[in-house]
Amino acid sequence: MTIETKADIVLVEDNPDDADLVIRALRKNGIPNPLLHLQDGEEAIHFFFREGPYLGREMPGCPKLILLDLKMPKVDGLEVLRRIKSDERLRLIPVVLLTSSREDKDIFESYRLGVNSYVVKPVEFEGLIKTVQGLGLYWLLLNQPCQI
Amino acid sequence: MPKEMIDHILIVDDKVNNIYALEQILSQPDRKLISVTNGNEALKVALNENIDLIILDVQMPGMDGFEVAQILKSNKRTRITPILFVSAELKENKFVLKGLEEGAIDYLYKPLDPDITEAKVSVLLQLQRQQKELIEKNLALEKYALLLNNSADLSCIIHASSLQIEEVNNAAQTLLGYAPGELKGSSLIDHLAEEDREKIQQLGRQTQDMFSFEACMYTREGMARCFSWNIVYKYGLWFANARDITQQQKAEQEIKQLNTDLQRNVAQLELTNKELESFSYSVSHDLRAPLRSINGYSQIIQEEYAAQMGDEPKRLFNIIRNNAKKMGVLIDDLLSFARMGRKEVARVPIDFNKLIEPIIAEQKNGAKNEVNITLHSLTPCTGDPVLLAQVFVNLISNAIKYSSKASHPAIEIGSYDKGEEIVYYVKDNGAGFDMNYKHKLFGVFQRLHSNSEFEGTGVGLAIVQRIVVKHGGRVWAEGKIDEGATFHFSLPKISKRQL
Numbered sequence: 332m333t334i335e336t337k338a339d340i341v342l343v344e345d346n347p348d349d350a351d352l353v354i355r356a357l358r359k360n361g362i363p364n365p366l367l368h369l370q371d372g373e374e375a376i377h378f379f380f381r382e383g384p385y386l387g388r389e390m391p392g393c394p395k396l397i398l399l400d401l402k403m404p405k406v407d408g409l410e411v412l413r414r415i416k417s418d419e420r421l422r423l424i425p426v427v428l429l430t431s432s433r434e435d436k437d438i439f440e441s442y443r444l445g446v447n448s449y450v451v452k453p454v455e456f457e458g459l460i461k462t463v464q465g466l467g468l469y470w471l472l473l474n475q476p477c478q479i
Numbered sequence: 480m481p482k483e484m485i486d487h488i489l490i491v492d493d494k495v496n497n498i499y500a501l502e503q504i505l506s507q508p509d510r511k512l513i514s515v516t517n518g519n520e521a522l523k524v525a526l527n528e529n530i531d532l533i534i535l536d537v538q539m540p541g542m543d544g545f546e547v548a549q550i551l552k553s554n555k556r557t558r559i560t561p562i563l564f565v566s567a568e569l570k571e572n573k574f575v576l577k578g579l580e581e582g583a584i585d586y587l588y589k590p591l592d593p594d595i596t597e598a599k600v601s602v603l604l605q606l607q608r609q610q611k612e613l614i615e616k617n618l619a620l621e622k623y624a625l626l627l628n629n630s631a632d633l634s635c636i637i638h639a640s641s642l643q644i645e646e647v648n649n650a651a652q653t654l655l656g657y658a659p660g661e662l663k664g665s666s667l668i669d670h671l672a673e674e675d676r677e678k679i680q681q682l683g684r685q686t687q688d689m690f691s692f693e694a695c696m697y698t699r700e701g702m703a704r705c706f707s708w709n710i711v712y713k714y715g716l717w718f719a720n721a722r723d724i725t726q727q728q729k730a731e732q733e734i735k736q737l738n739t740d741l742q743r744n745v746a747q748l749e750l751t752n753k754e755l756e757s758f759s760y761s762v763s764h765d766l767r768a769p770l771r772s773i774n775g776y777s778q779i780i781q782e783e784y785a786a787q788m789g790d791e792p793k794r795l796f797n798i799i800r801n802n803a804k805k806m807g808v809l810i811d812d813l814l815s816f817a818r819m820g821r822k823e824v825a826r827v828p829i830d831f832n833k834l835i836e837p838i839i840a841e842q843k844n845g846a847k848n849e850v851n852i853t854l855h856s857l858t859p860c861t862g863d864p865v866l867l868a869q870v871f872v873n874l875i876s877n878a879i880k881y882s883s884k885a886s887h888p889a890i891e892i893g894s895y896d897k898g899e900e901i902v903y904y905v906k907d908n909g910a911g912f913d914m915n916y917k918h919k920l921f922g923v924f925q926r927l928h929s930n931s932e933f934e935g936t937g938v939g940l941a942i943v944q945r946i947v948v949k950h951g952g953r954v955w956a957e958g959k960i961d962e963g964a965t966f967h968f969s970l971p972k973i974s975k976r977q978l
Contacts, residue, residue, distance in 0.1 A: 346768050348768070348771075348772040348775075348776075349768055349771060349772070352771060352772070352775040352776075355775075355779065401764070402764045402765075430764070431764040431765075431767040431768060432764050433811075433814065434818075435818075452767070452771065453771075453807075454767055454770045454771050454774055454803065454804060454806075454807030455771075455774050455775075455800070455803075455804055455807070456771070456774050456775035456776075456777075456778040456779070457778065459771065459775065
């Protein structure tokens with residue numbers, strides 16, 4: 332494994348096309364912050380809790396924002412959210428759910444677990460660009476993160 | 480003893496002296512002495528009053544004592560009344576008394592001995608009392624027998640130790656197919672279902688005053704019938720009443736089965752609901768992702784390769800993107816329709832004018848052209864304000880959409896009372912519809928106009944129908960092509976059903 336570098340944004344998304352579109356939308360909005368793409372919930376757990384391939388390795392700094400998909404194989408977004416929000420240190424990192432689901436019960440459950448924001452991914456790319464623009468502007472520029 | 484403690488004695492003698500002498504001997508406080516001097520009068524008194532003993536002189540002018548006795552013995556009412564003949568000679572009696580076997584008969588010989596007379600009278604009176612008592616008891620027994628035999632329940636007397644049936648009523652015939660005589664003397668055990676025999680034999684050994692149990696018996700045809708038994712235990716006997724509960728048990732069994740079926744169906748339904756939920760969840764998530772790629776990458780190509788592309792490829796990419804977008808709207812509509820089906824319906828009083836005014840303002844704002852909306856005063860009702868607001872949003876936006884091509888678009892919203900329900904309507908003067916297709920109006924994705932005429936996915940009215948039906952109401956519509964349409968829906972005045 333290559334040496335880990337610090338990422339401001341961690342994107343947890345199992346669909347490579349969706350991940351690509353989100354990354355493109357970020358870049359299109361001129362958000363240059365380094366980004367780490369994790370393929371699914373399991374990898375996210377490994378990364379944040381230093382398990383599996385990350386075992387015994389120091390985390391390279393704390394991300395400023397976690398973008399989390401909801402529906403993923405093996406470990407889903409709600410489980411990742413639950414683990415992060417029940418960790419003393421990690422809970423301070425803003426988590427935004429970026430999902431296709433408009434289901435009331437998902438929205439309710441996410442907020443119950445302490446999500447910082449719940450955003451429904453629009454079908455149109457233009458809409459996605461605008462959404463990502465708003466997210467980047469708010470969470471990376473306006474929001475004052477807690478230093479951990 | 481009978482309630483009447485006074486004995487009535489009729490004295491018949493043609494000689495007043497004899498009557499006087501008898502009265503002297505027999506007079507007692509608990510006796511009433513009635514005296515007559517000839518046979519005719521004697522018959523009259525004997526037939527009209529309750530006489531317990533007749534003292535009859537044999538030798539009388541006119542009708543003699545034996546003739547009087549013959550008549551009394553042939554009458555049902557006086558047949559059992561004891562007669563004490565008074566005669567001068569013994570021999571004449573022997574001859575005549577033949578044929579007077581019924582009832583007590585005795586003789587007194589003149590001259591009367593006071594002690595013997597009193598002794599005979601009191602014995603005969605006592606006999607008469609016992610006789611009467613016996614008759615009364617017999618009558619009572621007869622009544623009980625009638626009562627018991629008229630009972631639909633099986634009543635029987637059973638020896639507790641041997642379980643032998645001593646008595647049984649006529650219900651044995653209708654319930655088991657046996658004449659009572661056939662069951663008498665047989666053992667109850669022989670008629671019981673095998674699985675109940677041991678239990679009953681054990682019960683036979685116990686000495687509780689009263690107890691109950693259920694046990695099945697076989698009919699003559701070998702059919703099993705189940706009985707609920709109530710036993711009173713006395714003198715080593717069971718006085719048993721057995722009620723046929725075969726039908727009741729069968730009904731209980733059926734109810735139990737129905738309940739089990741119902742529970743299974745409910746579980747099935749819950750499972751189906753869960754499956755549907757996860758299905759729509761998957762649809763929500765998985766169907767949209769590819770659309771995002773189609774739309775996104777089309778736009779990326781358009782932008783990043785704009786220089787290499789002519790107008791035609793750009794136009795074609797636009798078509799792809801528009802269709803992806805439309806597909807997204809379809810999925811969203813379908814999901815909101817599915818979500819509506821799972822929503823719980825609240826029941827609160829609703830002021831519809833208050834509910835609708837902001838909707839009208841909002842819809843007017845969003846309308847592309849001027850539209851005149853008349854809102855009548857609406858009858859209040861109970862229902863779910865959020866869901867019913869959705870109904871009006873859909874109906875009013877439809878009315879605006881389909882009247883947009885009229886020269887003066889006009890919409891009217893009102894309500895009227897119709898017996899058990901209140902009807903609300905939204906009327907427009909727009910494109911209307913062909914009544915031949917009215918059954919398609921409320922179907923999901925069913926449309927009566929092309930997308931180029933009026934845009935839409937065909938979910939709005941399906942949602943209206945779903946919400947109204949969930950409230951226990953109905954939806955219907957009237958219309959004519961180019962002459963507008965009226966959409967009605969009804970709500971029950973008192974929501975008896977929680978749907």
